[in-house]
Amino acid sequence: MDAFISGLAILADPTMLFLILSGTVLGIVVGALPGISGSTTTALLLPLTLSMTPAGALAFLGSIYCAANFGGSITAILINSPGDPSASATAFDGYPMAKRGEAGKALGISAIASAIGGIVGVVVLVLIAPVLADMAYEFGPPEYFALSLFGLSMVAAIGGDSPVKNLFAACTGVLLATIGTDLTTGVERFTFGIYALTDGIEFIPVLIGLFAMAELFEQAAQSGQVQTFLKMDAVKLPTMADFRKCAKSIGISSVIGTFIGALPALGATTAALICYNETKRWSKHKEEFGKGAIEGIAGPEAANNAAVGGAMVPTLALGIPGSTSTAIILAGLIIQGVRPGPHLFKEQPTLLYVVLASMLAANLLYLVLGLGAAKLFARIAMIRGGYLWPAVFILSVVGAYAPNQSLIDVWIMLVFGVVGFLFRRHGFSPAPLVMGLVLGKMVEETLKQSLLIFDQSWAMFLTRPIVVTLFAVTVLGLMAPLLARLWRRWTGNGVHHTS
Amino acid sequence: MTTEARDRDPAAAPRPRSAVRISIVALAFCLAAFALTFSFGSIAGEELAGMGSAALFPRLVLGVMAVLALLMAFGIGSPPMELPPPVHRMSVVVGLAMIAFMGAIALVGMWASCVVFLVVVGRMWGERSWVRLTVSAILMCGALYALFVTFLHGVFPVGMIGALLQ
Numbered sequence: 001m002d003a004f005i006s007g008l009a010i011l012a013d014p015t016m017l018f019l020i021l022s023g024t025v026l027g028i029v030v031g032a033l034p035g036i037s038g039s040t041t042t043a044l045l046l047p048l049t050l051s052m053t054p055a056g057a058l059a060f061l062g063s064i065y066c067a068a069n070f071g072g073s074i075t076a077i078l079i080n081s082p083g084d085p086s087a088s089a090t091a092f093d094g095y096p097m098a099k100r101g102e103a104g105k106a107l108g109i110s111a112i113a114s115a116i117g118g119i120v121g122v123v124v125l126v127l128i129a130p131v132l133a134d135m136a137y138e139f140g141p142p143e144y145f146a147l148s149l150f151g152l153s154m155v156a157a158i159g160g161d162s163p164v165k166n167l168f169a170a171c172t173g174v175l176l177a178t179i180g181t182d183l184t185t186g187v188e189r190f191t192f193g194i195y196a197l198t199d200g201i202e203f204i205p206v207l208i209g210l211f212a213m214a215e216l217f218e219q220a221a222q223s224g225q226v227q228t229f230l231k232m233d234a235v236k237l238p239t240m241a242d243f244r245k246c247a248k249s250i251g252i253s254s255v256i257g258t259f260i261g262a263l264p265a266l267g268a269t270t271a272a273l274i275c276y277n278e279t280k281r282w283s284k285h286k287e288e289f290g291k292g293a294i295e296g297i298a299g300p301e302a303a304n305n306a307a308v309g310g311a312m313v314p315t316l317a318l319g320i321p322g323s324t325s326t327a328i329i330l331a332g333l334i335i336q337g338v339r340p341g342p343h344l345f346k347e348q349p350t351l352l353y354v355v356l357a358s359m360l361a362a363n364l365l366y367l368v369l370g371l372g373a374a375k376l377f378a379r380i381a382m383i384r385g386g387y388l389w390p391a392v393f394i395l396s397v398v399g400a401y402a403p404n405q406s407l408i409d410v411w412i413m414l415v416f417g418v419v420g421f422l423f424r425r426h427g428f429s430p431a432p433l434v435m436g437l438v439l440g441k442m443v444e445e446t447l448k449q450s451l452l453i454f455d456q457s458w459a460m461f462l463t464r465p466i467v468v469t470l471f472a473v474t475v476l477g478l479m480a481p482l483l484a485r486l487w488r489r490w491t492g493n494g495v496h497h498t499s
Numbered sequence: 500m501t502t503e504a505r506d507r508d509p510a511a512a513p514r515p516r517s518a519v520r521i522s523i524v525a526l527a528f529c530l531a532a533f534a535l536t537f538s539f540g541s542i543a544g545e546e547l548a549g550m551g552s553a554a555l556f557p558r559l560v561l562g563v564m565a566v567l568a569l570l571m572a573f574g575i576g577s578p579p580m581e582l583p584p585p586v587h588r589m590s591v592v593v594g595l596a597m598i599a600f601m602g603a604i605a606l607v608g609m610w611a612s613c614v615v616f617l618v619v620v621g622r623m624w625g626e627r628s629w630v631r632l633t634v635s636a637i638l639m640c641g642a643l644y645a646l647f648v649t650f651l652h653g654v655f656p657v658g659m660i661g662a663l664l665q
Contacts, residue, residue: 051651164576168525168567171560175532178557187540187553190532217594221587223624386624387632390617391639393597397613398643402653407604414597421590425583426521444556 008357010055010350019056020358023063024365030064031071031084033388038068038084038268039324039431040215043207044392046332047399054336055351059358061329062312066362068325069268069304070114070370077106077297086268086304089276093289093296100292109238109294110301111370113250117302118363120254121261121309125316126356128262132317133342139318141449142461146470148443151320153474154263155432163478166432169423173436174443176201184448196408203331205400205413206437210430212396213417218424219389238294246298249279257303261310267323268304268311275303309359316340316352319442324431327438334438335403517582522572529565533558589623596620608658613640 010016030041042064049057072084077094090110097106139147155170179190180200191197238246253275260271279299280289289296311322319341321327333340344352400413420430454460461467476483536554570576596616603612617636618629626632647653657665 162576162578164567164570168564168571171564171567175557175560175564178560182553185541185553189539189553189557190535217590220589220593220624223589384626386621386626387635389624390620393620394613394617394639394643397600398609398647401609401655402647402651405654407601407656410601414601418594425586426517447556 008353010354011357011361016056016059016354016358017361019052019060020063020361021365023060023358024067024362024369027064027067027362028071028074028366028369031068032074033383037211037215038065038072038086039207039328039434040211041068041071042325042328042332043204043211044395044399046204046207046328046335047402049332050335050403054333054338055354057332057336058329058338058351058355061332062355062359063362063365065325065329066118066305066308066359067366069308070111070301070366073110073114073297073301074107077103077110084268086272086307087300088269089272089300089304090297092276093291093293096290096292097294097297102292105238105242105294106297108371109242109246109298111367112238112243113246113253113298113301114305114370115363115367116250117254117257118305118308119360120302121258121306121312122356122359122363123309124258124262124306125309125312125359126353129313129317129352130345132313133345138466139342140464141446141453142464143466143470145443145446145450146461146464146467146474147318147320148439148446150470150474150477151314152432152436152439152443153477155435162427165426165428169428169430170432170436173433173438174440176206176433176437177440178444183445194408196404196406201412201437202403202409203328203335203437204403205409206416207328207331207434208396208400209413209416209418210420210423210433212392213413214420214424214430216389216392216396217417217421219385223385223389242294246295248282249275249295249299250302252278252282253299253303254306257306258310260303261307261322262313263310263322267325268307271307271310272300272304276300305363312355312359316344316355317342321435321438324434327431327434330438518574519572520582522568525568525571526565529561529568533561536561592623593620596623604656604658606658606660608661609655610640610644611658611661613643 011020026045027038027041030044031038042061045064046061049060052060069084069086072087073090073094076087076091077098080091080095094106094110097103152170152174153167155166177200179197181188181191181198188198253271256275256278257268257271260274261267276296276299279295280286283289283293283295285293285295307323308325311326314320314322315326315330317340319330319339321330330340338344338348338351396413397410400409401407403409423430423433450461451458461471536557539552539554541552596619600612600616603615607615614633614636617639618632621632621636622629648655
């Protein structure tokens, strides 16, 4: 608690406040741009953190992460084009509301629900993360190996509807993490004699390529299409009656969203979609959903922002990313020389609570900005593609070049832009590749350490209860779709159809 | 069946599935990467030290990937999907513009290339006003220059012509 109060005290520093404010504004602005998701936003702005202190970088990235989810709802409501995948569910009812002239109310409830969900997520993070970190002290290399395998197995659920393709992408990311000099033997792997690759592939060009460049190639194919924009009258705050109507959905979605966000790899999009269904299920006005139900906005928005806090729990406590954006934040931390995990809580608790305090501040900031400046942010969504996407390319090039001042990184970005584009065309999601890239070194290091401890005996993994439990959960998770299909077939046999 | 015939008759046979094609490409990638692992060096006694060779882990991962590629071929855990449509002409054009941009950096440096790219690609994207494109390009590059060069003291390529002028 003392460390948390110290973290809050740092908010009195004007530099930190400036970083949080600029991160929040940038997160809303870039999150509102169609086609640029929260994870792309974080990847694009990651190079800016290189000149910051670790605390400043964390505060900046945390603020962006919180605000981008809300920013995505602006375009979801106004032009039915979610700025972030986590705002997809918001578009189901947000756009119909906007079409009947209630865009302001839709944005208002979106801002309020997002802020409440976000604050719930951060509170849970403050309470749960230290407990999880304490438990993680029982973890040795075998446990971390099993945990990272579990995290990678969960990527089967990210994006697209092909678990096998997602796992293949994740393994590709793990393989990419082996490029460079093997730390235990000093042997160079997959460097092709290129000196710049001896330290491995940099995260930033890969991330920017996979997300921003790939999206650019897709948007180029739509360059001839004309977007229609709805007029937005002055933002009207939701009334108390609206708030009472949404209170239950905000409450339920905040809790579920936090829990789902805490599961490795699931993230805000999954939370939002699940909570949309739950909100509809618990609503007394189910028939309104899909036609402009205000609860249909409140539920998913609370969930996707609650998932932000939830996703930071395994990221900070265990060093296992809870979502694609936290994988990018984790990459940013590694670049800063900070390795999240239980040690962070003991050795640098103030750093940690700076993150939490900044996320709390960001949630409050975008509530104020969202209600007060929604009309202004809405104009961002109207930037024409001919100006926006070439600008994204230039920003990406500069961002990829700046960290090492190397054109090789820019070429890597372009290569991965093509990879990301091809991935999307063939049903592969780039997010699992990012997870694999971020977790790959940890998987290899912990495996080698474990084999060293176990004297090369793989069977010894089965002598550790936590490892066995994690392996079992991993196998169950991978088999879940098959088991679910068998269950449906079995229960379907017992169903009697009546005419 | 031609595309036109298929468009006229929506009930016509679907395009061939892409699963086998993707699987073949994935397997070829795994084989090529596996072959590359034999080019890794080794150090004396690494096996005895219990660390395993440098190639062990990549080969393990490639083995898993090969199994996943086979599962894809049989459509296990991966719903069938049609072949995607051909890559849009504009996507190819933008890709070529990016490569040309990289070449232009060597000639005129980063910032001049950025301005030219913004104007030319913006025009290709459908914007009509050269003036507006040029002004916005200069403003954006100016802002990035201020941030990354003036404030963050980054060094960006000036190109051959830039080097001659300096």
